[in-house]
Amino acid sequence: MPHAESYTEFTPELYPPFPSSPDFPTIDLQTISLKKIQDHDAAEQDRMFDACKNWGFFYLELPESEQGRVIKEGADDVCRVAEKVFQLPLEEKMEYRPTGKQLWGWVSVNIRACVIWDEGLIDDVYIYRYKMTGQTQVDKNRTPDTAEFFNVAKNEMIIPDKDMTRKWPKPVMDNKQLFAKYSTTAHSIGLQILDVLARKLGIDPEEIHSRHRLEEMAGDHVRMTRGPPRKSIEMPEIQTPSHTDFGTITILMNWLGGLQVYGSPNHILGNLDFSDSSDSSWLWVKPKPNCAIVNLGDAAVKFTNGVLCSGRHRVVPSPGEQGKWPRYSVVYFVRPNDECKLKALKGDGVPEGDVDGEDGGGEGINAQEWIFRQAERLRTGRYN
Ligand SMILES: O=C(O)CCC(=O)C(=O)O
Numbered sequence: 001m002p003h004a005e006s007y008t009e010f011t012p013e014l015y016p017p018f019p020s021s022p023d024f025p026t027i028d029l030q031t032i033s034l035k036k037i038q039d040h041d042a043a044e045q046d047r048m049f050d051a052c053k054n055w056g057f058f059y060l061e062l063p064e065s066e067q068g069r070v071i072k073e074g075a076d077d078v079c080r081v082a083e084k085v086f087q088l089p090l091e092e093k094m095e096y097r098p099t100g101k102q103l104w105g106w107v108s109v110n111i112r113a114c115v116i117w118d119e120g121l122i123d124d125v126y127i128y129r130y131k132m133t134g135q136t137q138v139d140k141n142r143t144p145d146t147a148e149f150f151n152v153a154k155n156e157m158i159i160p161d162k163d164m165t166r167k168w169p170k171p172v173m174d175n176k177q178l179f180a181k182y183s184t185t186a187h188s189i190g191l192q193i194l195d196v197l198a199r200k201l202g203i204d205p206e207e208i209h210s211r212h213r214l215e216e217m218a219g220d221h222v223r224m225t226r227g228p229p230r231k232s233i234e235m236p237e238i239q240t241p242s243h244t245d246f247g248t249i250t251i252l253m254n255w256l257g258g259l260q261v262y263g264s265p266n267h268i269l270g271n272l273d274f275s276d277s278s279d280s281s282w283l284w285v286k287p288k289p290n291c292a293i294v295n296l297g298d299a300a301v302k303f304t305n306g307v308l309c310s311g312r313h314r315v316v317p318s319p320g321e322q323g324k325w326p327r328y329s330v331v332y333f334v335r336p337n338d339e340c341k342l343k344a345l346k347g348d349g350v351p352e353g354d355v356d357g358e359d360g361g362g363e364g365i366n367a368q369e370w371i372f373r374q375a376e377r378l379r380t381g382r383y384n
Pocket residue numbers: 223225240245252254258259313314315328329330331
């Protein structure tokens with residue numbers, strides 16, 4: 001561990017390597033070059049499309065692309081802000097919790113009810129700035145999670161201070177430009193990837209772009225996460241429970257192992273199943289230098305009627321020696337605009353009908369309602 005005098009928690013230069021032992025089986029993900037995608041390289045597009053139909057996860061090589069470098073370097077800077085935010089006194093961090101009691105009273109009410117809620121409350125709920133540890137359940141025994149999150153909303157960071165609607169901690173406000181640039185760049189990279197996938201499926205790319213306009217209100221945010229060092233060698237704790245991401249595409253930066261993908265590809269929409277927590281069922285995602293980890297979320301499954309895959313994943317303490325360090329990650333969630341209906345788009349490669357039955361034959365749930373519903377399922381441990 002770093003010495004107290006030079007103490008900062010986020011010290012990637014000191015991290016030991018991911019252990020190369022059969023005790024930690026890793027998933028073999030494709031590595032896709034962002035530069036080649038930006039150069040419209042056909043072979044790279046094919047490989048990326050296949051990865052998205054298979055695991056719904058791939059590595060995205062960053063440094064040769066200018067936007068890639070913004071993410072690579074920006075993620076380090078965001079982590080340094082994260083350290084400062086997580087080191088704030090708990091009572092200060094709690095000022096940024098979602099507005100509690102009313103939210104929790106809502107549990108048994110039909111999801112449609114949320115549309116009649118006061119706007120501000122919904123906003124707090126889904127932007128969900130500070131999540132202290134223990135707010136979600138990780139297994140059938142209702143064991144609480146061990147990770148802290150601080151979610152910085154894209155829509156707040158890209159507008160002038162005078163128009164902001166929420167209070168943010170000083171370290172975030174001091175770095176507003178960093179969050180604005182990071183959000184704008186990650187959003188743009190996400191859409192470049194989605195554009196390729198749409199074309200492959202015969203979907204008009206404008207149908208994707210119009211559902212993800214940067215300036216429109218959406219659940220997009222930069223999530224800073226912190227998981228504590230491992231308590232014991234057996235690794236019983238789960239930092240973040242089994243889930244699929246709620247949005248369309250996620251750009252993840254992490255430095256230490258801990259992320260795991262369920263060992264068979266998931267084709268179920270919004271799958272939060274945590275019943276199988278046995279270590280042997282999960283594959284480690286080894287962090288790859290210079291690469292982001294990209295994964296698709298529920299909206300990508302919905303828009304393509306199940307052709308694209310959203311991999312179910314979770315986070316456990318880092319393996320081996322790495323587990324002595326607190327674990328930071330920086331996640332950007334590209335999500336559809338709040339009002340966007342989660343329904344299949346038209347395209348030659350998209351099967352007709354409603355593969356998962358979540359539409360109920362009606363208008364479909366909108367993106368904001370979906371986030372709210374899935375967050376609530378995670379919180380209560382009720383995933384079906
Ligand atoms: O920390 C990580 O590596 C993954 C985090 C994650 O899956 C999430 O926040 O949705």
